[in-house]
Amino acid sequence: MDRAILHLDIPSFPVAVERVVSPRLRERPVVVAPSSSTRASILVSSLEARRAGVFRGMPLARAIRICRDLIVVPPNEPLYRRASDAILKVLGCYSPLLEPAGGGHVFLDMTGTAQLFGRAVDSADRIQREVRERLRLAATLGVASNKLVSRVAARVIRPDRLYDVFPxxxxxxxxxxxxxxxxxxxxxxxxxxxxxxxxxxxxxxxxxxxxxxxxxxxxxxxxxxxxxxxxxxxxxxxEKTPAVREEETLPEDSNEDAVHREVLDRLIGRAAARVRQMNLEARRVRVRLCYADGVESMREEALARPVANDFAAREVVERLFEKARGRRIQIRYLEITLTDLRKASRQLSLFEDSGGNGAAAGNGVAQGNGGPPGERGEAMAMAATVAKERREGALTAALDRIRERFGVAAVGFKRRVG
Known part of the structure; x- marks a missing residue:
């Protein structure tokens, strides 16, 4: 049986959603970009803005000079998530096999549903009408035997049309x-x-x-x-797993390592604090950066040991940043995401052990005389890891108390030079 894969594509999705909320934005040159800094990059541009020469990744200040009547809308992630959830709710009536592929992009497997809904192309036509009538969003759909071709089909026929590529x-x-x-x-x-x-x-x-x-x-x-x-x-x-994301656009494009590290430290502090406030820990970390020419780079890592304190998160983020930074072009934007969040394990309570009993237990494991040398070595390594995590957890708790009393900027990391 040939597969039937649909790809739904809503071009410039954040702009499309903003136009549903604010009809005055329709048929106007609109971009989504952080409005706090003119050094910010354009995240999304409307068709009208692109016709005026404004594109994704362009500095906001330059875009405003190019297009004098440009409308700048700050990103509203909660609004975009609600719109995405509404789209998934519509599509979920046709098949449980849904794969979100970024804002305004969804794959839908309609294989074997012909007896329920008819041909896949007919289902695609109904989906397109339903999204337009219920959500007031114009979607383009591609239908093909696989994800690759359906995705390309949805891109080549914009806007608001349907393309069926026969097997x-x-x-x-x-x-x-x-x-x-x-x-x-x-x-x-x-x-x-x-x-x-x-x-x-x-x-x-x-x-x-x-x-x-x-x-x-x-x-x-x-x-x-x-x-x-x-x-x-x-x-x-x-998988519906929560995530914590922190981002920052540099005041000026920079190639200075010290500038990058300072921004990363701020992002780590904010993201890790949010994770701890929810009594969670992260099992996956992602670092994304955007260069001055608009090119993006991202690295992600699944962790053998979850992180919740600033120090452990910092080690992972710095490692991923080095992997992601592969060009000599100046960097404009940095983002870190802590995801695959789970309830904090019981071991995390050891971090806040003020009586020293946990440390004594760890030392007892390390100093045990039983077992072969290999097992003793593993026990000593585990005890050292637990002791390190306990120290870092206790210090992080102290930092949290200072920040809560005097503000987030009251304390941070200090890097040694030389």
């Missing part, structure tokens, strides 16, 4: 399109393709795996499949 016609559909439409083409691979004069998908599809490996290394097989419209990946419903 078996994936490669001919993609062939004349620009390679930038393929999900795997990022800024670095785009430069490589430009250097070898490849602009269309059909030109990329003409290369075999050996040639692609010379150009893209380990990513060769991905490009081989994407150029031919092959994508076996399933639609994966997301």
């Amino acid at each position: 078996g016609s994936e490669a001919p559909f993609l062939a004349p399109l620009e390679v930038d439409l393929l999900p795997g083409v990022d800024p670095s691979s785009r430069e490589i393709l430009w250097e070898v004069n490849i602009a269309r998908v059909q030109e990329l599809a003409a290369l075999d795996v050996a040639h692609l490996r010379l150009l893209f290394g380990k990513r060769a097989w991905r490009f081989y499949q994407e150029a031919r419209g092959i994508d076996p990946s399933p639609v994966r419903p997301s």
